[in-house]
Amino acid sequence: MQWMAWTPITAWFFITIGLILMGMTVWQLVSPTVPRKGFLPIVTTRGDRxxxxxxxxxxILLLWIGLIQSNLWYALALAVLYIIVVMRWG
Incomplete structure (x- = not known):
């Protein structure tokens, strides 16, 4: 049986996602979300966004890997910027 290779990068990815989810949970408990409509065509909450x-x-990362195939750090920066924009104004 083949097992997934847990590299440090893979571990940091899942740790980061877990920390984001824990942070969102604390944020929800401290300040409950109010559904709103931003530039997205639907009414969303923080979790939706x-x-x-x-x-x-x-x-964004998959398209970058499939089409551009250059330095992945630029794609990561673009993806993080996209997430920030959606969270703030979406």
Whole structure:
């Protein structure tokens, strides 16, 4: 049976996602979210915007790998910028 190779980068990825989810949970407990409509065509909560942002960030990274194939740090910066924009104004 083949097992997944847990490299330090893979571990940091899942640790970061876990920390984001814990932070969002604390934020929700301290300040409950109010559904609102930003530039996204639907009414969203903070959790919705986080999900949409993370999903879009993954698509940015996959498109970058598939089409451009240059330094991945630029794609990561673009994905993080996208997540910030969606969280703030989405």
């Amino acid at each position: 986080l999900f949409i942002g993370l999903l879009g960030g993954v698509y």
